[in-house]
Amino acid sequence: MGLLQSENTRMNGEMSTATKRKREDEAHRPDLNTKRKKLLETRRQLPIWSRQKDIRAAVREHDVLVLSGETGSGKSTQVPQFLLDMFKNGKIAVTQPRRVAAISLARRVADEMGTPCGSSSPASKVGYSVRFDQSTSPSTRIKFLTEGMLLQEMLRDPQMSQYSCVIVDEVHERSVNVDLLLGFLKQLLAERRQSKNPLKLIVMSATADIEMISNFFSKAHPISRGHTSADTDADEVSSEASWQGFSDDEADGAVSPDNKVSICHVEGRQYPVKTTYLAQPTEDVIDTALQRIFKIHCGEPMPGDILVFMTGQETIQSLQKLLEELAENLTRDYPKLLVLPLFAALSQPAQQRIFEPAPPNTRKVILSTNIAETSVTVPGVRFVVDTGKAKIKKFRNQIGLDSLLVKPISQSSADQRRGRAGRETAGQCHRLYTEDGFQAFEKDNTPEILRCDLSEALLKMKARGVDDVLNFPFLTPPPREAMEKALMQLLQLGALEEDGKISKIGQQVARLPLTPSLGRVIVEAATLECLAEVIDIVACLSVESVFLNVDTEEAKEKAQEARQRLFRRQGDHLTLLAAVQAYASESSDRRRWADDHLISHRAMKGAMDVRKQLRAQCKMANLFPDDSGPESDNEPPSEAKSDDILKAFVRGFMNNVARLCPDGSYKTFIGNQTVAIHPSSVLFGRKVEAIMYNEFVYTSKAYARGVSAIQLRWLEEVLGS
DNA sequence: GAGCACTGC
Known part of the structure; x- marks a missing residue:
């Protein structure tokens, strides 16, 4: 009652808008229903639709379901709806790596269910929660959240008692947050299994790593016998080849028949993409890209836009210039060419241009960073040109320095890029490297947890009561030295x-x-x-x-x-x-x-x-x-x-202090590394006794970013506190 | 005298 009261009080401020919205929603209820019915037709076409019974049975009988489904399978929107009526007493949480995905999935699922979305109505069954934007209602049953948001909730409510089921989506992206979540959830599953309110977990990932994930969940925790499955209906389990209870598969007998992890694969729906490689590696990837783009443009029929994956702003802008110069000289026999850059630092209106239809008789060429690999879906693409490279950040814990360097991408990243050509129709992928080169790529992206400063992750673990962080169930344990460095x-x-x-x-x-x-x-x-x-x-x-x-x-x-x-x-x-x-x-x-x-x-x-x-x-x-x-x-x-403001910063960044040397360079106080002030700093080119900085990044050389002048005696002062 | 890929709380 008390809780309800405060909920009402909190909403009071928006009462007039809320009431207005509610009236509108009621007036639109027939609309919601029409929309729902119309969408039902589309849902029935999804590859995952026929697997509803399998998935429900698996969740009933096991604690964990590892579900792999390629793009277009419909797993993110359908699985929560399939399971909804199995969890009458608790919510279903669905995590996403990015905010936009969480919000748009919530809107889509609300439409499919014929319910208003989020806080627009107290009757809304589907909501979302991302930083700066929480939209749920007292009736929320399915909640889409970013991974970070669920982690924050876990710090406040360690038992996650409001949820009966957690669905962790896009696990193959392997963000630090998802690795932490899975470790915490593995521990929580064991705790909740003993309680009246057991927790179900569904992990959704790309095909390649479902086995390692199911091993992760079945291994260290001993198999529990006789767990609740009173309502099991064995007949519902189909025996399709792609469907496996773990016991059918595990040859070494390490897992008993009533193990708690099951795996399931759902086909995706992608159009075929024809892949080509270079016969010889190229010396000049920009020039090769330039030629290939023109070959496609002049040789392939319209329509069909070209998406080019490159490493960064600088290479994108230089290729854009070259393309535009050459496009000037195209004869009237060919369509026109519209070159559009795409990277995160680009202003929002400039990014929006990729969604606008091209003028008549014009082909779009989008020159993009990795942003188009996962975060932004570029419409109308039939041709992908892949340079096979990306800028990758890696933390060097010995010197506390981040490097941001151009590296070859992984095979799965290359395949992800290729997939961008087959979303609307059959496409082509032009890989600007040899087939041997592709084979030499790493299979998967290195999980972020192996590439980043671990102090934040370890502190979150400590805050959750994990004392022995070195033995935390990591999907991929980071090296011991890295963890010790972070603890220090x-x-x-x-x-x-x-x-x-x-x-x-x-x-x-x-x-x-x-x-x-x-x-x-x-x-x-x-x-x-x-x-x-x-x-x-x-x-x-x-x-x-x-x-x-x-x-x-x-x-x-x-x-x-x-x-x-x-x-x-x-x-x-x-x-x-x-x-x-x-x-x-x-x-x-x-x-x-x-x-x-x-x-x-x-x-x-x-x-x-x-x-x-x-x-x-x-x-x-x-x-x-x-x-x-x-x-x-x-x-x-x-x-x-x-001075006090800067001293406060020195307290948090004591290792990021450098002093001026007689030769005019700055050297770190600890480790005596040379560091240059980044050109974006107001102190760039200035000489002061000592500097403190927030970031230490190696690009073309070691740069300090976020820099202020400090006095060396502050160090002792601050250390004394 | 030279410049950061992408997410997230």
Whole structure:
């Protein structure tokens, strides 16, 4: 009752809108039903439709179902609906790696079920929850969430008691979050099996790795006998070849007949794609791509757009220039060519252009980074040209440096790229490498957990009560040294006690949507009484670059002039603070202000969202001094306060300090590595006693990003605290 | 004097 009450109170503020929405929904109810019926026809055509009984039986009889299904099988939308009536007392959670996917799947499933979506009506059965946007109702039965969101929920409610079933989708992408989730869920399954409220888990992944995933779930936990399956209807289990209870398959007899994991494969629906390779490896992939694009354009009938996978902004823009020059010279016998770049840093309207239909008699060529491999679906593509390379980030824990280098992609990544040509009709994939080259690729992408700084993952585990992180059930255990390095880092931050248990500070940090270093900065700022200011800066650091890149000399001068008022000699941190304060106090036209200052409006809006969230969380954690609200006054900080702000950052980034050497270079305080100030920094080209930086990235050389000038004596001061 | 692929809380 109390809970219900507060739920109502919370909704009160929006009552008028909510009531209005409800009336609208009721008026549209016949519409919802018509839509549902119409969609039912489409659903029946999906490959997965005929497998409903199998899937239900498997979930009834086993704790875990590992389901592989290629693109177009319909698994993400249908499986939750197939299972819904089996879980009368709890919700079904469905995780997705990306926000847009979670939201659009929720909308689609709501339409298919003939129910309103999310918070639009209290009767809505399908909702979603992503950062900054939670849309559920008291009647929500199926909830789509991002992986990170479910992890946060798990920290607050370790038993996940509101869910009877968790579906983890797109596991083959192997984000750190999905690896953590699966480890936690494996432990939770064992706990909940003993309870009145057992948990079912469905893991959905690409075909290649279902065996390793089912091994993961069946191995370390001993088989439980006689678990609840009162309503089992054995007749429903079909014996199709692609369907296996694990016992049929396991030759070594390690798993008993009533094991708890089953696997199931569902065919996808893709059009055939003809694949070609080079006979000889190419020296100049841009030139080869250029020639191949023209060969396709001049040789293949219309319609059919071309999607080219490349490594980054720079190569994309140079190929775009070459293509446009050559396209000028095309005779009237050929269709026109429209070249469209696609990468994440591109403005939203520029990205939208790929969805607009091309003018008559024009073929689109989309030059894209990896963004088109998973995040963005480009319509109308019949031809894929694949350079076989991508920029891949890897953390080197010995020196605490991220490298971001061009590397060959994996075979599964190459196949994913190829699949982009067969979504609407039969297509072609032109691989700009040899078949031997393809065979030499790694089979799968290296899981992120083997490539990243582990401190955040380990802190989350500690916060969930996993004391022995070295023996955590990892799908792919990271090297011991990497984990030890991360534990050392957490200890140094004061997030762990000497005995390895999580500290009070660690608990506070783990709840924040930040890396442990940035979280520690927040906690330090609270004691130095500069929290509001530090939140503003941290908010900027956790979004894409606030200051826009400018290409031309002319634009650069203009930007320099417009931003002059914002620049602070101490460095990037106080400059970001000045930018946020100026933006926040701009009451009339913020977009125009951003444009005038060559500041990304999108990034600034993102920073304001993060700021709001961090302020709320810090208030909840009582990090603000008594009665002082999180509202900063937008006053420029005094000299002393500026120093405190930077000291707070030094507390979280003690290993990221470098001093100026007589030869004019900067060398890290720990490890004596050479580091250059990144050209995007306001300190670029300046010489100061010492610098502190948030990121240490190796691209063409080792760069420091997010840089401020500090005094070396602060280090001792901060360490004393 | 030279520039970061992509997600997520």
